Amino acid sequence: MTQPLLRVNDLVKNFALKGGILGRIVDEVHAVDQVSFDLSAGETLGLVGESGSGKSTTGRCILRLIEPTAGEIWFEGRDIVKLDAKELGALRRDMQIIFQDPYASLNPRMTVGAIVGEALIIHGLAKSRRAIEERVVELLETVGLGADHMRRYPHEFSGGQRQRIGIARALAVSPKLIVCDEPVSALDVSIQAQVINLLEDLQKEFGLTYLFIAHDLSVVEHICTRVAVMYLGRLVEIASSRDLYTRPLHPYTEALLSAVPVPAPRAKRQRIRLEGEVPNPINPPTGCHFHARCPIRQLPLCSTEKPQLKRAADGHWVACHLRG
Numbered sequence: 001m002t003q004p005l006l007r008v009n010d011l012v013k014n015f016a017l018k019g020g021i022l023g024r025i026v027d028e029v030h031a032v033d034q035v036s037f038d039l040s041a042g043e044t045l046g047l048v049g050e051s052g053s054g055k056s057t058t059g060r061c062i063l064r065l066i067e068p069t070a071g072e073i074w075f076e077g078r079d080i081v082k083l084d085a086k087e088l089g090a091l092r093r094d095m096q097i098i099f100q101d102p103y104a105s106l107n108p109r110m111t112v113g114a115i116v117g118e119a120l121i122i123h124g125l126a127k128s129r130r131a132i133e134e135r136v137v138e139l140l141e142t143v144g145l146g147a148d149h150m151r152r153y154p155h156e157f158s159g160g161q162r163q164r165i166g167i168a169r170a171l172a173v174s175p176k177l178i179v180c181d182e183p184v185s186a187l188d189v190s191i192q193a194q195v196i197n198l199l200e201d202l203q204k205e206f207g208l209t210y211l212f213i214a215h216d217l218s219v220v221e222h223i224c225t226r227v228a229v230m231y232l233g234r235l236v237e238i239a240s241s242r243d244l245y246t247r248p249l250h251p252y253t254e255a256l257l258s259a260v261p262v263p264a265p266r267a268k269r270q271r272i273r274l275e276g277e278v279p280n281p282i283n284p285p286t287g288c289h290f291h292a293r294c295p296i297r298q299l300p301l302c303s304t305e306k307p308q309l310k311r312a313a314d315g316h317w318v319a320c321h322l323r324g
């Protein structure tokens with residue numbers, strides 16, 4: 001069996017909450033709770049969940065933009081949690097991120113040429129000014145922009161074009177893995193498809209691997225090979241896209257999926273409306289975190305025992321006492 005490009009083992013991230021005049025730690029937010037998954041080279045794994053599910057925190061821990069509390073993150077056979085600052089600097093070439101908000105993620109005082117060319121200078125990938133410019137033009141053309149855009153500023157572009165600039169910036173260092181952190185959530189629906197198509201084309205052309213974070217299942221259906229669903233910091237289901245969309249097992253996945261529009265003439269899905277809001281991650285429910293909202297919960301089992309991820313079928317894993 002070939003080694004996955006990325007292996008996440010029991011990843012945990014807690015954020016300390018400080019209070020009082022002395023700023024002592026008074027509580028903890030359990031943002032990511034023992035998350036594990038593999039990602040093979042050339043694959044796209046969707047990481048899906050509502051706001052507060054821990055999906056973006058997971059993505060940022062993988063890139064070590066924030067430090068994990070516990071767990072292992074293996075990239076090409078090395079546990080990157082153990083790397084020092086120098087080793088991490090070199091690794092930044094291999095792992096890049098595309099941010100959700102194309103309006104906030106580009107420095108408004110820098111030209112597009114400077115934004116895209118910055119990483120080339122940091123990593124010493126182009127030796128002369130001319131070489132940097134040539135590479136920037138090449139990158140802009142790769143994402144559907146032109147050489148004439150190089151001397152302009154981010155505010156002169158639409159949301160979709162700014163996201164293309166963000167993609168060009170990520171591509172500049174020829175990464176292997178890109179964490180796409182809700183890259184189309186802030187865009188109009190008509191533009192979303194264009195950006196997703198571009199990401200698919202780039203994946204084919206450059207052999208990229210994506211961790212694609214999204215808050216609903218409709219966005220990831222076509223781009224992802226596999227999908228992992230998170231709820232309140234835990235992974236509740238992971239399966240191939242085809243299995244997850246046709247045979248969801250976890251009641252939370254079923255509810256998310258029921259909100260995805262189905263094109264005619266496929267059968268209509270019955271919308272499942274969940275009770276209440278996502279609980280507070282400072283004090284998550286005992287047992288199965290989902291039990292307070294679950295339409296099929298069985299008490300006291302579901303409120304007292306944590307369901308473990310178990311194999312339901314080939315490549316299909318679910319964390320539920322009653323399913324799988």
Ligand code: SF4
Pocket residue numbers: 250251252288289290291292294295296297298302307319320321322323
């Ligand atoms: Fe629902 Fe219980 Fe399954 Fe949790 S473990 S999803 S509460 S049935």
